[in-house]
Amino acid sequence: MEGTAMVEPSLRRLQYFIALAEHGKFQSAADAMHISQPALSAELRRLEEFVGRPLFRRSPSTRLTPAGHALLPQARAAVGAAGRFNDIAAEVASGAPRTVSVGTVATFLHRGLPEAITDFTADRPDMLVTTREATSADQFELLLGHEIDVACGHMPVQHPDVVCTPAARESFWLCLPSELRGLSLAEAAERPFVIFRRSASPVYHDTVVGLCRSHGFEPRIRHQTTSWAAAVEMVAHGLGIALVPTPIARSSRGDERLAFDRIDSGPNAPQAWVTTRGEDQSGPIGDLSMAIVVASEASAGGSEVSAE
Incomplete structure:
Protein backbone atom coordinates (compact mmCIF):
# COMPACT_ATOMS: atom_id res chain seq x y z
CA MET A 1 0.00 0.00 0.00
CA GLU A 2 1.14 3.54 -0.74
CA GLY A 3 2.84 5.15 2.23
CA THR A 4 3.24 1.81 4.04
CA ALA A 5 6.73 0.34 4.33
CA MET A 6 7.00 -3.28 3.26
CA VAL A 7 8.41 -5.41 6.07
CA GLU A 8 11.09 -7.86 4.97
CA PRO A 9 10.01 -11.48 5.40
CA SER A 10 11.00 -13.19 8.62
CA LEU A 11 12.89 -16.47 8.66
CA ARG A 12 9.76 -18.10 10.02
CA ARG A 13 7.77 -16.94 6.99
CA LEU A 14 10.45 -18.39 4.72
CA GLN A 15 10.18 -21.67 6.62
CA TYR A 16 6.44 -21.72 5.89
CA PHE A 17 7.20 -21.15 2.19
CA ILE A 18 9.68 -24.04 2.17
CA ALA A 19 7.26 -26.32 4.04
CA LEU A 20 4.45 -25.79 1.53
CA ALA A 21 6.85 -26.29 -1.39
CA GLU A 22 7.98 -29.61 0.12
CA HIS A 23 4.60 -30.93 1.32
CA GLY A 24 2.44 -29.66 -1.55
CA LYS A 25 -0.64 -29.29 0.65
CA PHE A 26 -1.55 -26.42 2.96
CA GLN A 27 -2.81 -28.64 5.76
CA SER A 28 0.24 -30.93 5.65
CA ALA A 29 2.59 -27.94 5.69
CA ALA A 30 0.65 -26.35 8.55
CA ASP A 31 0.82 -29.57 10.55
CA ALA A 32 4.57 -29.82 9.95
CA MET A 33 5.06 -26.24 11.15
CA HIS A 34 2.65 -26.65 14.11
CA ILE A 35 0.34 -23.79 13.14
CA SER A 36 -3.22 -23.62 11.83
CA GLN A 37 -3.90 -23.81 8.12
CA PRO A 38 -5.51 -20.32 8.00
CA ALA A 39 -2.46 -18.86 9.79
CA LEU A 40 -0.11 -20.50 7.27
CA SER A 41 -2.18 -19.18 4.35
CA ALA A 42 -2.13 -15.65 5.79
CA GLU A 43 1.66 -15.73 6.26
CA LEU A 44 2.22 -16.91 2.71
CA ARG A 45 -0.08 -14.22 1.33
CA ARG A 46 2.05 -11.63 3.12
CA LEU A 47 5.18 -13.15 1.61
CA GLU A 48 3.62 -13.00 -1.87
CA GLU A 49 2.66 -9.37 -1.27
CA PHE A 50 6.28 -8.61 -0.41
CA VAL A 51 7.56 -10.39 -3.55
CA GLY A 52 4.88 -8.86 -5.73
CA ARG A 53 4.07 -12.12 -7.49
CA PRO A 54 2.27 -15.36 -6.62
CA LEU A 55 4.61 -18.06 -5.36
CA PHE A 56 2.09 -20.90 -5.65
CA ARG A 57 -0.70 -21.93 -7.98
CA ARG A 58 -3.59 -23.04 -5.80
CA SER A 59 -5.69 -24.86 -8.41
CA PRO A 60 -6.15 -27.62 -9.45
CA SER A 61 -3.31 -28.51 -7.05
CA THR A 62 -0.77 -26.55 -5.03
CA ARG A 63 2.46 -26.11 -6.95
CA LEU A 64 5.20 -23.53 -7.31
CA THR A 65 4.98 -20.75 -9.88
CA PRO A 66 8.15 -19.74 -11.80
CA ALA A 67 8.69 -17.04 -9.18
CA GLY A 68 8.37 -19.67 -6.44
CA HIS A 69 10.88 -21.94 -8.16
CA ALA A 70 13.33 -19.05 -8.48
CA LEU A 71 13.08 -18.07 -4.81
CA LEU A 72 12.97 -21.51 -3.17
CA PRO A 73 16.78 -22.13 -3.26
CA GLN A 74 17.35 -18.65 -1.84
CA ALA A 75 14.85 -19.27 0.95
CA ARG A 76 16.54 -22.55 1.82
CA ALA A 77 19.94 -20.84 1.81
CA ALA A 78 18.72 -18.05 4.10
CA VAL A 79 17.10 -20.43 6.57
CA GLY A 80 20.11 -22.74 6.45
CA ALA A 81 22.55 -19.87 7.06
CA ALA A 82 20.53 -18.72 10.07
CA GLY A 83 20.50 -22.23 11.47
CA ARG A 84 24.22 -22.56 10.89
CA PHE A 85 24.82 -19.25 12.70
CA ASN A 86 22.84 -20.49 15.69
CA ASP A 87 24.79 -23.77 15.75
CA ILE A 88 28.16 -22.04 15.64
CA ALA A 89 27.08 -19.46 18.22
CA ALA A 90 26.10 -22.31 20.56
CA GLU A 91 29.46 -23.99 19.97
CA VAL A 92 31.32 -20.76 20.68
CA ALA A 93 29.31 -20.14 23.84
CA SER A 94 29.91 -23.65 25.15
CA GLY A 95 33.56 -23.84 24.13
CA ALA A 96 32.79 -26.94 22.04
CA GLU A 170 38.89 -41.25 -12.58
CA SER A 171 40.29 -44.14 -14.59
CA PHE A 172 38.05 -47.17 -15.01
CA TRP A 173 38.72 -50.87 -14.71
CA LEU A 174 36.93 -53.90 -16.09
CA CYS A 175 35.87 -55.91 -13.03
CA LEU A 176 35.51 -59.63 -13.75
CA PRO A 177 35.00 -62.90 -11.89
CA SER A 178 38.49 -64.35 -11.38
CA GLU A 179 37.81 -67.25 -13.77
CA LEU A 180 37.44 -64.71 -16.61
CA ARG A 181 40.83 -63.09 -15.92
CA GLY A 182 42.36 -61.70 -19.11
CA LEU A 183 39.05 -61.07 -20.89
CA SER A 184 39.05 -57.72 -22.73
CA LEU A 185 36.17 -55.27 -22.70
CA ALA A 186 35.46 -55.94 -26.39
CA GLU A 187 35.39 -59.69 -25.69
CA ALA A 188 32.98 -59.08 -22.84
CA ALA A 189 30.37 -57.44 -25.09
CA GLU A 190 27.94 -60.36 -24.93
CA ARG A 191 28.12 -60.80 -21.18
CA PRO A 192 25.61 -59.31 -18.72
CA PHE A 193 26.62 -56.02 -17.10
CA VAL A 194 26.17 -54.75 -13.56
CA ILE A 195 25.75 -50.98 -13.77
CA PHE A 196 24.84 -47.99 -11.61
CA ARG A 197 21.19 -47.03 -11.86
CA ARG A 198 21.03 -43.74 -13.74
CA SER A 199 18.74 -42.06 -11.21
CA ALA A 200 21.35 -42.79 -8.52
CA SER A 201 24.35 -41.52 -10.50
CA PRO A 202 23.89 -40.15 -14.04
CA VAL A 203 27.66 -39.56 -14.29
CA TYR A 204 28.66 -43.16 -13.57
CA HIS A 205 25.83 -44.67 -15.59
CA ASP A 206 26.60 -42.54 -18.66
CA THR A 207 30.36 -43.07 -18.29
CA VAL A 208 30.02 -46.85 -18.34
CA VAL A 209 27.60 -46.81 -21.28
CA GLY A 210 29.90 -44.39 -23.12
CA LEU A 211 32.95 -46.60 -22.56
CA CYS A 212 31.10 -49.62 -23.91
CA ARG A 213 29.96 -47.68 -26.98
CA SER A 214 33.51 -46.49 -27.60
CA HIS A 215 34.46 -50.17 -27.79
CA GLY A 216 31.72 -50.82 -30.35
CA PHE A 217 28.81 -52.28 -28.40
CA GLU A 218 25.82 -51.51 -26.19
CA PRO A 219 26.10 -53.05 -22.71
CA ARG A 220 23.59 -55.76 -21.89
CA ILE A 221 22.42 -54.29 -18.58
CA ARG A 222 21.02 -57.03 -16.37
CA HIS A 223 21.62 -55.72 -12.85
CA GLN A 224 21.39 -52.11 -11.63
CA THR A 225 22.72 -50.92 -8.27
CA THR A 226 23.03 -47.77 -6.19
CA SER A 227 26.44 -48.60 -4.67
CA TRP A 228 29.80 -49.83 -5.90
CA ALA A 229 29.95 -52.36 -3.05
CA ALA A 230 26.80 -54.03 -4.42
CA ALA A 231 28.14 -53.98 -7.99
CA VAL A 232 31.44 -55.59 -7.01
CA GLU A 233 29.72 -58.23 -4.88
CA MET A 234 27.42 -59.16 -7.79
CA VAL A 235 30.46 -59.61 -10.04
CA ALA A 236 32.18 -61.73 -7.38
CA HIS A 237 29.16 -64.05 -7.41
CA GLY A 238 29.30 -64.42 -11.19
CA LEU A 239 26.16 -62.42 -11.96
CA GLY A 240 27.88 -60.24 -14.54
CA ILE A 241 30.79 -57.90 -15.16
CA ALA A 242 31.19 -54.22 -14.31
CA LEU A 243 33.27 -51.16 -15.07
CA VAL A 244 34.42 -49.55 -11.81
CA PRO A 245 36.56 -46.49 -11.00
CA THR A 246 40.12 -46.85 -9.70
CA PRO A 247 39.31 -46.23 -6.00
CA ILE A 248 36.83 -49.12 -6.01
CA ALA A 249 39.16 -51.42 -7.94
CA ARG A 250 42.01 -50.58 -5.57
CA SER A 251 39.93 -51.27 -2.46
CA SER A 252 38.75 -54.62 -3.89
CA ARG A 253 42.11 -55.90 -5.17
CA GLY A 254 42.53 -58.33 -2.28
CA ASP A 255 39.36 -60.23 -3.18
CA GLU A 256 40.48 -63.49 -4.79
CA ARG A 257 37.10 -63.85 -6.48
CA LEU A 258 37.82 -60.84 -8.72
CA ALA A 259 40.14 -59.82 -11.53
CA PHE A 260 40.70 -56.31 -12.95
CA ASP A 261 41.86 -54.94 -16.29
CA ARG A 262 42.45 -51.22 -16.81
CA ILE A 263 40.37 -49.51 -19.51
CA ASP A 264 41.52 -46.51 -21.51
CA SER A 265 38.88 -44.03 -20.34
CA GLY A 266 40.19 -41.09 -22.39
CA PRO A 267 37.83 -38.10 -22.47
CA ASN A 268 35.06 -40.26 -20.99
CA ALA A 269 36.77 -40.27 -17.58
CA PRO A 270 34.51 -38.38 -15.15
Whole structure:
Protein backbone atom coordinates (compact mmCIF):
# COMPACT_ATOMS: atom_id res chain seq x y z
CA MET A 1 0.00 0.00 0.00
CA GLU A 2 1.14 3.54 -0.74
CA GLY A 3 2.84 5.15 2.23
CA THR A 4 3.24 1.81 4.04
CA ALA A 5 6.73 0.34 4.33
CA MET A 6 7.00 -3.28 3.26
CA VAL A 7 8.41 -5.41 6.07
CA GLU A 8 11.09 -7.86 4.97
CA PRO A 9 10.01 -11.48 5.40
CA SER A 10 11.00 -13.19 8.62
CA LEU A 11 12.89 -16.47 8.66
CA ARG A 12 9.76 -18.10 10.02
CA ARG A 13 7.77 -16.94 6.99
CA LEU A 14 10.45 -18.39 4.72
CA GLN A 15 10.18 -21.67 6.62
CA TYR A 16 6.44 -21.72 5.89
CA PHE A 17 7.20 -21.15 2.19
CA ILE A 18 9.68 -24.04 2.17
CA ALA A 19 7.26 -26.32 4.04
CA LEU A 20 4.45 -25.79 1.53
CA ALA A 21 6.85 -26.29 -1.39
CA GLU A 22 7.98 -29.61 0.12
CA HIS A 23 4.60 -30.93 1.32
CA GLY A 24 2.44 -29.66 -1.55
CA LYS A 25 -0.64 -29.29 0.65
CA PHE A 26 -1.55 -26.42 2.96
CA GLN A 27 -2.81 -28.64 5.76
CA SER A 28 0.24 -30.93 5.65
CA ALA A 29 2.59 -27.94 5.69
CA ALA A 30 0.65 -26.35 8.55
CA ASP A 31 0.82 -29.57 10.55
CA ALA A 32 4.57 -29.82 9.95
CA MET A 33 5.06 -26.24 11.15
CA HIS A 34 2.65 -26.65 14.11
CA ILE A 35 0.34 -23.79 13.14
CA SER A 36 -3.22 -23.62 11.83
CA GLN A 37 -3.90 -23.81 8.12
CA PRO A 38 -5.51 -20.32 8.00
CA ALA A 39 -2.46 -18.86 9.79
CA LEU A 40 -0.11 -20.50 7.27
CA SER A 41 -2.18 -19.18 4.35
CA ALA A 42 -2.13 -15.65 5.79
CA GLU A 43 1.66 -15.73 6.26
CA LEU A 44 2.22 -16.91 2.71
CA ARG A 45 -0.08 -14.22 1.33
CA ARG A 46 2.05 -11.63 3.12
CA LEU A 47 5.18 -13.15 1.61
CA GLU A 48 3.62 -13.00 -1.87
CA GLU A 49 2.66 -9.37 -1.27
CA PHE A 50 6.28 -8.61 -0.41
CA VAL A 51 7.56 -10.39 -3.55
CA GLY A 52 4.88 -8.86 -5.73
CA ARG A 53 4.07 -12.12 -7.49
CA PRO A 54 2.27 -15.36 -6.62
CA LEU A 55 4.61 -18.06 -5.36
CA PHE A 56 2.09 -20.90 -5.65
CA ARG A 57 -0.70 -21.93 -7.98
CA ARG A 58 -3.59 -23.04 -5.80
CA SER A 59 -5.69 -24.86 -8.41
CA PRO A 60 -6.15 -27.62 -9.45
CA SER A 61 -3.31 -28.51 -7.05
CA THR A 62 -0.77 -26.55 -5.03
CA ARG A 63 2.46 -26.11 -6.95
CA LEU A 64 5.20 -23.53 -7.31
CA THR A 65 4.98 -20.75 -9.88
CA PRO A 66 8.15 -19.74 -11.80
CA ALA A 67 8.69 -17.04 -9.18
CA GLY A 68 8.37 -19.67 -6.44
CA HIS A 69 10.88 -21.94 -8.16
CA ALA A 70 13.33 -19.05 -8.48
CA LEU A 71 13.08 -18.07 -4.81
CA LEU A 72 12.97 -21.51 -3.17
CA PRO A 73 16.78 -22.13 -3.26
CA GLN A 74 17.35 -18.65 -1.84
CA ALA A 75 14.85 -19.27 0.95
CA ARG A 76 16.54 -22.55 1.82
CA ALA A 77 19.94 -20.84 1.81
CA ALA A 78 18.72 -18.05 4.10
CA VAL A 79 17.10 -20.43 6.57
CA GLY A 80 20.11 -22.74 6.45
CA ALA A 81 22.55 -19.87 7.06
CA ALA A 82 20.53 -18.72 10.07
CA GLY A 83 20.50 -22.23 11.47
CA ARG A 84 24.22 -22.56 10.89
CA PHE A 85 24.82 -19.25 12.70
CA ASN A 86 22.84 -20.49 15.69
CA ASP A 87 24.79 -23.77 15.75
CA ILE A 88 28.16 -22.04 15.64
CA ALA A 89 27.08 -19.46 18.22
CA ALA A 90 26.10 -22.31 20.56
CA GLU A 91 29.46 -23.99 19.97
CA VAL A 92 31.32 -20.76 20.68
CA ALA A 93 29.31 -20.14 23.84
CA SER A 94 29.91 -23.65 25.15
CA GLY A 95 33.56 -23.84 24.13
CA ALA A 96 32.79 -26.94 22.04
CA PRO A 97 34.74 -27.59 18.81
CA ARG A 98 33.44 -25.83 15.72
CA THR A 99 31.84 -28.29 13.30
CA VAL A 100 32.56 -28.52 9.57
CA SER A 101 30.30 -30.82 7.56
CA VAL A 102 31.51 -32.58 4.39
CA GLY A 103 29.11 -34.05 1.84
CA THR A 104 30.52 -36.83 -0.30
CA VAL A 105 29.79 -39.51 -2.85
CA ALA A 106 31.06 -42.96 -1.88
CA THR A 107 34.14 -42.98 -4.12
CA PHE A 108 35.73 -40.05 -2.26
CA LEU A 109 35.96 -42.37 0.75
CA HIS A 110 38.44 -44.38 -1.34
CA ARG A 111 40.09 -41.27 -2.73
CA GLY A 112 41.92 -39.78 0.22
CA LEU A 113 38.99 -38.11 2.00
CA PRO A 114 39.46 -39.97 5.32
CA GLU A 115 43.18 -39.16 5.32
CA ALA A 116 42.50 -35.49 4.55
CA ILE A 117 40.03 -35.26 7.45
CA THR A 118 42.44 -37.01 9.83
CA ASP A 119 45.32 -34.67 8.95
CA PHE A 120 43.07 -31.59 9.11
CA THR A 121 41.71 -32.37 12.59
CA ALA A 122 45.20 -33.26 13.84
CA ASP A 123 46.35 -29.75 12.87
CA ARG A 124 43.15 -28.14 14.22
CA PRO A 125 41.99 -29.96 17.35
CA ASP A 126 39.42 -27.20 17.89
CA MET A 127 37.56 -28.32 14.74
CA LEU A 128 35.14 -31.25 14.43
CA VAL A 129 34.57 -32.67 10.94
CA THR A 130 31.43 -34.65 10.14
CA THR A 131 30.54 -36.40 6.87
CA ARG A 132 27.26 -36.99 5.06
CA GLU A 133 26.98 -39.32 2.07
CA ALA A 134 24.71 -37.90 -0.65
CA THR A 135 24.45 -37.77 -4.42
CA SER A 136 26.22 -34.97 -6.27
CA ALA A 137 22.90 -33.29 -7.09
CA ASP A 138 21.64 -33.48 -3.50
CA GLN A 139 24.89 -32.01 -2.20
CA PHE A 140 24.31 -28.81 -4.18
CA GLU A 141 21.05 -28.18 -2.32
CA LEU A 142 22.66 -29.10 1.00
CA LEU A 143 25.57 -26.73 0.34
CA LEU A 144 23.36 -23.76 -0.54
CA GLY A 145 21.18 -24.55 2.45
CA HIS A 146 24.25 -24.51 4.75
CA GLU A 147 23.59 -28.10 5.79
CA ILE A 148 27.07 -29.04 4.56
CA ASP A 149 30.17 -26.87 4.09
CA VAL A 150 32.10 -28.89 1.50
CA ALA A 151 30.63 -30.95 -1.38
CA CYS A 152 32.64 -33.80 -2.92
CA GLY A 153 31.02 -35.11 -6.08
CA HIS A 154 30.97 -35.26 -9.87
CA MET A 155 28.89 -32.24 -10.87
CA PRO A 156 30.35 -28.75 -11.31
CA VAL A 157 27.90 -26.22 -9.90
CA GLN A 158 27.13 -23.10 -11.91
CA HIS A 159 26.13 -20.68 -9.17
CA PRO A 160 27.57 -17.29 -8.22
CA ASP A 161 27.76 -18.20 -4.52
CA VAL A 162 29.96 -21.30 -4.85
CA VAL A 163 33.49 -22.16 -5.96
CA CYS A 164 34.17 -25.50 -7.70
CA THR A 165 37.72 -26.90 -7.74
CA PRO A 166 38.55 -29.83 -10.04
CA ALA A 167 40.01 -32.88 -8.34
CA ALA A 168 41.35 -36.06 -9.96
CA ARG A 169 39.78 -37.62 -13.03
CA GLU A 170 38.89 -41.25 -12.58
CA SER A 171 40.29 -44.14 -14.59
CA PHE A 172 38.05 -47.17 -15.01
CA TRP A 173 38.72 -50.87 -14.71
CA LEU A 174 36.93 -53.90 -16.09
CA CYS A 175 35.87 -55.91 -13.03
CA LEU A 176 35.51 -59.63 -13.75
CA PRO A 177 35.00 -62.90 -11.89
CA SER A 178 38.49 -64.35 -11.38
CA GLU A 179 37.81 -67.25 -13.77
CA LEU A 180 37.44 -64.71 -16.61
CA ARG A 181 40.83 -63.09 -15.92
CA GLY A 182 42.36 -61.70 -19.11
CA LEU A 183 39.05 -61.07 -20.89
CA SER A 184 39.05 -57.72 -22.73
CA LEU A 185 36.17 -55.27 -22.70
CA ALA A 186 35.46 -55.94 -26.39
CA GLU A 187 35.39 -59.69 -25.69
CA ALA A 188 32.98 -59.08 -22.84
CA ALA A 189 30.37 -57.44 -25.09
CA GLU A 190 27.94 -60.36 -24.93
CA ARG A 191 28.12 -60.80 -21.18
CA PRO A 192 25.61 -59.31 -18.72
CA PHE A 193 26.62 -56.02 -17.10
CA VAL A 194 26.17 -54.75 -13.56
CA ILE A 195 25.75 -50.98 -13.77
CA PHE A 196 24.84 -47.99 -11.61
CA ARG A 197 21.19 -47.03 -11.86
CA ARG A 198 21.03 -43.74 -13.74
CA SER A 199 18.74 -42.06 -11.21
CA ALA A 200 21.35 -42.79 -8.52
CA SER A 201 24.35 -41.52 -10.50
CA PRO A 202 23.89 -40.15 -14.04
CA VAL A 203 27.66 -39.56 -14.29
CA TYR A 204 28.66 -43.16 -13.57
CA HIS A 205 25.83 -44.67 -15.59
CA ASP A 206 26.60 -42.54 -18.66
CA THR A 207 30.36 -43.07 -18.29
CA VAL A 208 30.02 -46.85 -18.34
CA VAL A 209 27.60 -46.81 -21.28
CA GLY A 210 29.90 -44.39 -23.12
CA LEU A 211 32.95 -46.60 -22.56
CA CYS A 212 31.10 -49.62 -23.91
CA ARG A 213 29.96 -47.68 -26.98
CA SER A 214 33.51 -46.49 -27.60
CA HIS A 215 34.46 -50.17 -27.79
CA GLY A 216 31.72 -50.82 -30.35
CA PHE A 217 28.81 -52.28 -28.40
CA GLU A 218 25.82 -51.51 -26.19
CA PRO A 219 26.10 -53.05 -22.71
CA ARG A 220 23.59 -55.76 -21.89
CA ILE A 221 22.42 -54.29 -18.58
CA ARG A 222 21.02 -57.03 -16.37
CA HIS A 223 21.62 -55.72 -12.85
CA GLN A 224 21.39 -52.11 -11.63
CA THR A 225 22.72 -50.92 -8.27
CA THR A 226 23.03 -47.77 -6.19
CA SER A 227 26.44 -48.60 -4.67
CA TRP A 228 29.80 -49.83 -5.90
CA ALA A 229 29.95 -52.36 -3.05
CA ALA A 230 26.80 -54.03 -4.42
CA ALA A 231 28.14 -53.98 -7.99
CA VAL A 232 31.44 -55.59 -7.01
CA GLU A 233 29.72 -58.23 -4.88
CA MET A 234 27.42 -59.16 -7.79
CA VAL A 235 30.46 -59.61 -10.04
CA ALA A 236 32.18 -61.73 -7.38
CA HIS A 237 29.16 -64.05 -7.41
CA GLY A 238 29.30 -64.42 -11.19
CA LEU A 239 26.16 -62.42 -11.96
CA GLY A 240 27.88 -60.24 -14.54
CA ILE A 241 30.79 -57.90 -15.16
CA ALA A 242 31.19 -54.22 -14.31
CA LEU A 243 33.27 -51.16 -15.07
CA VAL A 244 34.42 -49.55 -11.81
CA PRO A 245 36.56 -46.49 -11.00
CA THR A 246 40.12 -46.85 -9.70
CA PRO A 247 39.31 -46.23 -6.00
CA ILE A 248 36.83 -49.12 -6.01
CA ALA A 249 39.16 -51.42 -7.94
CA ARG A 250 42.01 -50.58 -5.57
CA SER A 251 39.93 -51.27 -2.46
CA SER A 252 38.75 -54.62 -3.89
CA ARG A 253 42.11 -55.90 -5.17
CA GLY A 254 42.53 -58.33 -2.28
CA ASP A 255 39.36 -60.23 -3.18
CA GLU A 256 40.48 -63.49 -4.79
CA ARG A 257 37.10 -63.85 -6.48
CA LEU A 258 37.82 -60.84 -8.72
CA ALA A 259 40.14 -59.82 -11.53
CA PHE A 260 40.70 -56.31 -12.95
CA ASP A 261 41.86 -54.94 -16.29
CA ARG A 262 42.45 -51.22 -16.81
CA ILE A 263 40.37 -49.51 -19.51
CA ASP A 264 41.52 -46.51 -21.51
CA SER A 265 38.88 -44.03 -20.34
CA GLY A 266 40.19 -41.09 -22.39
CA PRO A 267 37.83 -38.10 -22.47
CA ASN A 268 35.06 -40.26 -20.99
CA ALA A 269 36.77 -40.27 -17.58
CA PRO A 270 34.51 -38.38 -15.15
CA GLN A 271 35.87 -35.32 -13.39
CA ALA A 272 35.65 -35.11 -9.61
CA TRP A 273 34.90 -31.75 -8.00
CA VAL A 274 35.26 -30.25 -4.53
CA THR A 275 32.85 -27.36 -3.97
CA THR A 276 32.44 -24.78 -1.21
CA ARG A 277 30.54 -21.56 -0.75
CA GLY A 278 32.56 -18.56 -1.89
CA GLU A 279 32.28 -16.91 1.52
CA ASP A 280 34.22 -19.81 3.08
CA GLN A 281 37.22 -19.86 0.75
CA SER A 282 39.62 -17.98 3.01
CA GLY A 283 38.91 -19.85 6.27
CA PRO A 284 39.32 -23.38 7.64
CA ILE A 285 36.57 -24.69 5.35
CA GLY A 286 38.59 -23.55 2.35
CA ASP A 287 41.70 -25.16 3.83
CA LEU A 288 39.89 -28.47 4.28
CA SER A 289 38.50 -28.37 0.73
CA MET A 290 42.00 -27.89 -0.71
CA ALA A 291 43.34 -30.71 1.46
CA ILE A 292 40.66 -32.97 -0.03
CA VAL A 293 41.64 -31.91 -3.56
CA VAL A 294 45.32 -32.67 -2.86
CA ALA A 295 44.44 -36.05 -1.31
CA SER A 296 42.27 -36.90 -4.32
CA GLU A 297 45.08 -36.11 -6.75
CA ALA A 298 47.56 -38.16 -4.69
CA SER A 299 45.27 -41.18 -4.54
CA ALA A 300 44.87 -41.11 -8.33
CA GLY A 301 48.62 -41.11 -8.90
CA GLY A 302 49.09 -44.87 -8.90
CA SER A 303 47.71 -47.11 -11.65
CA GLU A 304 48.37 -50.52 -10.12
CA VAL A 305 45.37 -52.41 -8.84
CA SER A 306 45.83 -56.08 -9.55
CA ALA A 307 48.41 -57.93 -7.45
CA GLU A 308 49.02 -60.50 -10.15
